[in-house]
Amino acid sequence: MTGLKAEDSGTYLCAVNKYRNVLKKVSLNVFTEVLRWELDTLSVQCPFRNAMAWCRSEQRGCTVLAEIQIPSKRSAAESLQGRASITYYTQGALTVTMRKLQTRDSGVYWCAEDPGLTRIKEVVLSVFKRTQQHSAEESGSVSVQCHYKISDYGAVSKAWCKEEGEKCNVLVSTSPEPPAGHSTAREGVRIHDDAQQGIVTVTMEQLQVQDSGVYWCALQESSGLSRMEEVTLNVSRALPPGGFPDTEGNSEEILLGDSPEPSSNGNTFIVLSVVLLILLLLALITCAALAVRHYRLLGRTGNREAEDTSDRAEGAAQPGSTGRRESSQADSKGPAYINLDVQSHPSPEDPLYCNVEPSQAPRNPQHVEYAVIAFSQSPRSGRE
Template identity: 40%
Template sequence: LIFTGLQAQTPDSEERRWEGSTLYIRCPYTGGANYRQQKAWCRVRDDVCEPLVETNYPYQKATKGKITIEDNPLHKTVSISMTNLQAEDSGTYSCAYRSRSYNYLPLKTISLSVFKELHRWELDSLSLQCPYRTFGYSTGTKVWCRKGQTGCKDLVRTDSTEHNSRALEDRTMIQDDTQKRTVTITMQKLQAQDTGVYWCALARGTRLTWIMEVMLFVSKRLSGTTLSGTAGSSETTPSVNTPAPSANVNTFTVLSGILSILFILAVISSIILCVRQRKQLKNRGNRQAEDTYDKQEDVAQLDSTERMESPKDDSKDLKYVAMNFKSQRSPEDPLYCNVEPSQAHRKLKDENVEYATIALK
């Protein structure tokens, strides 16, 4: 669908965004547009509106992929959001509405530039692909240039007479694959002075139409830094987000303190458990001892000992000894003891001993 009579329309604004960021655009509408008409977000190529997402009355909001459009009839404003922008999203866009003849009429046109940010070390290499979707770009000359105050200075360009051209200048090479519609840029042995803004662009005469914008940062290597892999590896990226050594030390100190506190708490808990266990075992032993034995005051003590010997001859062997035990509390309290049946003596008349057999079931 063509924007009627607007073949050479100048964008109302230029928007620049980083890769991965989000674009928010508000397009007010007055005059011929009204809330009943469909609103659309178009990508403009060669003055042709390619609708990416559009509303459908009475629904005022629509989402397709990473693009959302919302029509606010009260404020007569169309809001657009594009998330996770990529370099290939660079181009010309327009808020538009459908007229009664079903043509798209622009409300607001912008030029969007989404640029890459690349970080490399000195002596590294850079390999970058710039895809282009417009078929008309296949026959044009592709340029890799560096932007400055006076314009974009060519570093290397392809030959427009070849379909798959390749050119090498100094440390930079460019190759155009017209079948895949992709321009590949390679830079070898990067230097710190290579830091800057670059364009991958289409050259038509003296006019440059950018395809992709790149911000390149080349960092110097610190003395003593060991190169991992080859010096020209394009995958080597300076660790710009690496935390400082002091941050690592602080982290280690905090972790050590936390572990020390946990260890101390564990030791204190172990000591408390051991003390409680010992107290429980001691109390249990005391209760068993009280149930098994009599009190110390009830222990029989030896009161007197009488030895019976032959009155006639003191030199003869001892024939019999009788021992009388008396309780400390009362002489009448009996004394009990356990003996084996083989140890029991025959009951004598003068011996106040009684034997009994106890059987446990």
């Protein structure tokens, strides 16, 4: 089945024609989906019936919003709410109209045959709201503009209200009469309605943090307020010239548990980040200076050890130890000499020995020299 229409809704059977045995039942519901903005108008064509109703489908049934009997060629019926109507024309068509739509009007609706409210056509309606967001600092000002259709709402009074729970308290209005519902006076708030352009302009001055919240540009009628646009306003605390929040005058608010505004939190985070970055750089510079100093100390210690090592190489073997020296091919042709550095000697009568290891001796010695050393007294220090 292609090109389905609302009239195709119903129950269908899969059956064997010869014996008319029902194999399966299929319930088909063809609905129409409609998307609208707030304050738009919905128009729906319904099939012709002598008694028709426009109702909203709910769990407990279908709530009638408008209904009509057709005793004559042309008639019209208005709902008690004044926003839904059914109109019949001689062409045999019924037109359902809903005006000043709001988000709460989203839902499922039926063109139903009355009595019994048998569904003939189903409409799924989704209504979306227009939104704005504005930010300002404390003691500053903000200006908001809302648009509307001149042909539909040019002559209707406009209002600016603040949402408080399920209600919207009117702050200022273009109507000379007292507004319906709740009203709260607010100094520094002005509203201007340009009926030639279809623009409502609202200005708020000397803003305070408590002015943050959700506001409406709304139509103001005797029946109540109809939202045109929703405006979210965020007022942040202004920083003092030093760049840090002033907490002396706000000690009571802090004790009461008031949380800082988003913009002040952001500024504090930036300041803390800069301070931490400076401390990190200072730590890196200090570490680098210590490393250079340590490296220089290690260099000086290495030079001293090298000097000590060279002095020991020039000296001879200590008493009671074996003196050694490296031999080369040139040394193999002559005698080997060993220097002795005697720092002290307990007694001149004790012998002094010096051994030459085989690795230091020449392979084919031609002659060998012996040396006998005797001391008349203990030498203090020196080299022989």
